[in-house]
Amino acid sequence: MNQTHPDMPTPAPGADRLPPLPVTVDTVILTVLEGRLQVVLVKRLDEPFAGQWALPGGFVHPTESLESAARRELEEATGAGDVYLEQLYTFGAPDRDTRGRVVSVAYFALVAADRCPLTPHRLEAEAHWFWVKQLPTMAFDHLDMLQVALQRVRTKLEYTTLGFQLMPETFTLQELQKTYEIILDRELDKRNFRRRLKLLDLVEAVGAKRAEGPGRPAELYRFKDVDFFHLREKGFFLPF
Amino acid sequence: MNQTHPDMPTPAPGADRLPPLPVTVDTVILTVLEGRLQVVLVKRLDEPFAGQWALPGGFVHPTESLESAARRELEEATGAGDVYLEQLYTFGAPDRDTRGRVVSVAYFALVAADRCPLTPHRLEAEAHWFWVKQLPTMAFDHLDMLQVALQRVRTKLEYTTLGFQLMPETFTLQELQKTYEIILDRELDKRNFRRRLKLLDLVEAVGAKRAEGPGRPAELYRFKDVDFFHLREKGFFLPF
DNA sequence: CCAATAGTGTCTTTCAGACAGTATTAT
DNA sequence: ATAATACTGTCTGAAAGACACTATTGG
Structure with missing residues (x-):
């Protein structure tokens, strides 16, 4: 109800303060490869959904913009820089992460196949291209994100x-x-x-x-x- | 770089933890009134930008969805419920709030003039309709939000x-x-x-x-x- | 000359844009 | 009758959709 913003990420005292929320970016990275529309997924190492596939994503650092964060994740996942990146939608359902409230700003990226190393650039977790018509079970609401991305890309393509x-x-x-x-x-x-x-x-x-x-x-x-x-x-x- | 999400709003220990961020929603509430396209602005009481006009907005409560938060703000500002509401864009530039990092998910709403009380429903702060062609100075990046909303509405109208x-x-x-x-x-x-x-x-x-x-x-x-x-x-x- | 791929032209229909006159009502 | 507003039909041009043939090359 109060239209003011909080002072700092470290909450200051005040009647209108509410706990800040973890904010992540998740990126739907698309390419056309081997005659198929493909998306990058990474294998989760930790709970929840350990072992399942997820969109590359991570925390927004305090000093970077949302797009910078998405671009950083993108480069870490694919090694490709200077690619098209567009904000998609922000997912903030209270229960979308089983561990607690996490707000995720989804982006999508289009990378040219020739500018994108096929081999996963990411060492600590497996990263692979998946055909969008043959997807594994995906963690969180990442399938929703992918579908929104596909719809957006198809619409905007025209x-x-x-x-x-x-x-x-x-x-x-x-x-x-x-x-x-x-x-x-x-x-x-x-x-x-x-x-x-x-x-x-x-x-x-x-x-x-x-x-x-x-x-x-x-x-x-x-x-x-x-x-x-x-x-x-x-x-x-x-x-x- | 780590694709996992944090455990809780209250950060648990771990190498990949980053401070959570304050998350707000701001809503561009539009109507056609007296032959003009108008937007609701509220007068800020607190610093920064005290005395300036801003879009109605506020914190996302821990248990509500982003849209619920926007709808709550919307009802508080106008008294109108059951209106069209759509997520617009998420603004997260590190310096968009002078006091520190705040991520804001912008929504826009279209309310029918006959369903919308003209008198401000909001008591503690002044709320007024403004003609979008004759705007006061606006706080934060709220003018950007408004312009994105206008473009979106105009495009989608067709x-x-x-x-x-x-x-x-x-x-x-x-x-x-x-x-x-x-x-x-x-x-x-x-x-x-x-x-x-x-x-x-x-x-x-x-x-x-x-x-x-x-x-x-x-x-x-x-x-x-x-x-x-x-x-x-x-x-x-x-x-x- | 044959197989394989690249490249081009026409017809039809649909729709947007521009435009002017007729119909209904109150006074 | 007149003024005021509501309503409607046609022509034209641009573009999409459907469709089949010619051109160039390697073997």
Whole structure:
């Protein structure tokens, strides 16, 4: 009822003080790998849910921002830096951790497969990629987090340039389309897909070609430096 | 780096413990009143920012969910219950409160003007509606919160039934359109607006009419019980 | 020349945007 | 009758969806 904030993490006396809460970040790290949409899970060492798989996450340090914390966890889990990261939702049900009240700010990250070491960077706990259609039992409410992330990514894929984050520097249009198909979990029409790309003026040919086995080699493309204002005018929205 | 969560709000010993953080909720309460989009602000009594205006907010109690906390603050500030409430974003910059680290989960609410007592329900602090285009200086990062809320509402207004939350039980189509115009801050075409409503099959005539001064009386409408699955098929998305 | 992959064009439908006239009521 | 408000229909252009053929390469 009182609109003031507490003085410090170490509570000072006062009628309106309430115990501070542990705050964690958990990150849904997604990539497209081996033709599948995959998420990083780490094996829990401690109770509760010891031995089960969980999203990489951890405490927010007192001096870092929430995003910094998420980015730190991300780098520790995958070794990949400079990736797309977006706040997802904050989970704060009183019983979401069996040991007591923990508030968790969930983030999601999109990492390009080529920028992401396959081998787990994390030594003390196992970290693995899991196909999102074949998941193990997950600790806490982490499955909820993942599902929210998937919905968000799929939705935003259609009206943002989110998908670009999963591609290497240069790529063929077929590869790009395949990436979209994998995330959206449905097939797209090749001609319509390319028409839309051309219309939005998002990619440019890099001049080189790449032969994919036999058959005509595919033109290589890169993403143009996008004028976001221009995109917005075309009805394209931005990631938050 | 450790993926486990702490045991309790009262930290137990362990290498991975970090001090818990004060967690608050702040709520952007919006309504359309007197032809304007308005937001509830309360006058701060304590330092810092004493005397300045802020979003209604407060601590998350140990046993309540984040949404419950937001709803509690909402009712205390406006007296209105059973209103649309949606989590907005979590603000956690280390320096967002000058006294120390505070994490704030922002929510936004849409309350129908007729369900919302104009007089401040809150006795110990002044609470007022402010036109979002004529705001006082606001405490903390609350202006950021408000702007995120406005953007979210405006975006979602176009592909969800969010706007319905601001209407009374029955209303004329002109009133509905006006509400949309006020929120979006631009004029809409009457015929196109109605065509879309009809296409989406969102409203039904209630049978009565209401005379608005001289001229032909307007048909009264109510919202249909919407089949959300059906809406989704029509390209309509749901609020989260 | 054959197999394999890359690349392109058209038709149809749907919907948004722009726009002006008719209908109903009170005075 | 007139003023005031409520209500409706059409044309046009943009874009999505469905769909099939041509082009280039290696073997």
